[in-house]
Amino acid sequence: MLTEHAGHKLWGRKRHSMITLGLIVVAMQLVLPTQSQAQSPLAIPSAETSGSQKIQFDVASVKQNKSDDKPKSNFLLGPGDVYAPNGGLFSASSTPLIVYIAFAYKLTNNQLQFLRSGLPDWVSSDRFDIQARSEGSPTKDEMRLMMRSLLADRFKLTVHNETRQVPVLALLLSKPEKTGPRLRPHPNDSSCSTTLTPEPDRASNAAPSATAGGFPQTCGGPVLIPASAPARLNVGARNVNIGLIASALPDWGALGRPVMDRTGLSGTFDFTLEWTPETHHSIASAMDIPSDTSGPTFLEALKEQLGLKLEAQKGPVNFIVVDHIEHLSLN
Structure with a gap:
């Protein structure tokens, strides 16, 4: 179940599966001089550098959802490692695109406006259904890499890092x-x-x-x-x-x-x-x-x-x- 960042309505409530608090998400990562990048919640290998081939779903469907249904997914999309067995299936519906971006880049929840400030409103307001599948039993971080590839393909998403005081x-x-x-x-x-x-x-x-x-x-x-x-x-x-x-x-x-x-x-x-x-x-x-x-x-x-x-x-x-x-x- 998903919750939204302060200042925005929570999409999720107390329900039968575990609720990840503060899923959405701020587009930032604290840079600690004594902490290596690999120890950060954001630090997962990029899809472009993980092996010889880009990691991607075998098949995927992405559709806009204009209903009033609540967002739902078959496993938690937060930055934590809690993960439900899914047999290689990614299934989410009525979910804002910004949530998928947050999942793909393993973003933590500090100040959502830093991500939102440069984005068009529809990234937060328009909702989408994504049904995708991969062979085998991919890990949660491998699912994130597959989502990066999917977002780049369907939404032409490209990003970069900036460090500021x-x-x-x-x-x-x-x-x-x-x-x-x-x-x-x-x-x-x-x-x-x-x-x-x-x-x-x-x-x-x-x-x-x-x-x-x-x-x-x-x-x-x-x-x-x-x-x-x-x-x-x-x-x-x-x-x-x-x-x-x-x-x-x-x-x-x-x-x-x-x-x-x-x-x-x-x-x-x-x-x-x-x-x-x-x-x-x-x-x-x-x-x-x-x-x-x-x-x-x-x-x-x-x-x-x-x-x-x-x-x-x-x-x-x-x-x-x-x-x-x-x-x-x-x-």
Whole structure:
């Protein structure tokens, strides 16, 4: 299920499969001097350099959808690694083109306007159905590369990177070398699958279940899990790095700036974060969350539960810039 970036209506709600928060997407990646490009959520091999041949779907159909149907897809299109078995099938409907671009380039959700600013309105407003198939069992990142090829073919999409110094929020530890009670190193001996399994008995509006420790059962990306009160949001993940968490914070907290990981924490972590969203937040309005002032604010929860804080700074951000895009060409 998909959610949209702050300032835009969420396309998804609590449904039977896991919900990736902050899917859409900002066209940027934080550039950390101490972090290699390969460790970034955006850093997957380009379709042009992965082997001797360009990776592409064996067959694909792309059609504009002018219905009022809600977007849906057969697996999560966010930057995380959570992935449902699909037998080489990519199936999505009534989905804005900007979502497909975000999926193809593994974009994180910081400031969507940096991608949108140079794009025609139809890229966000017009919706499309894509049905595509590849032989074998491609990984999620291989599916992304195939989507890049498809977008280049059908929409003539070309992009490049630009790095700029911009205002950011630095993610820091509140106390030196100490995390909060709900942010724990992922156990090395813990079995952890990124594969979603169908749960036919689950109610259609239910959030995914959690493990005995309160963390999501599936690893690889943030999802909604049951909260302690109707007016609160509870987000969790297992086996994710701090960079992925940082990239999602601007959308969850409506922060208005990208967040740069400067905690110094390495490895992967399990976490849950529960807070009461402000009533004007797009997440609260789209999911019909009732008003309640009894729970912690987003920043309070970040400090008390995860042991993290935010500090205004400037930093280098690598933007994805669209050079060229055209409306749908014929199949």
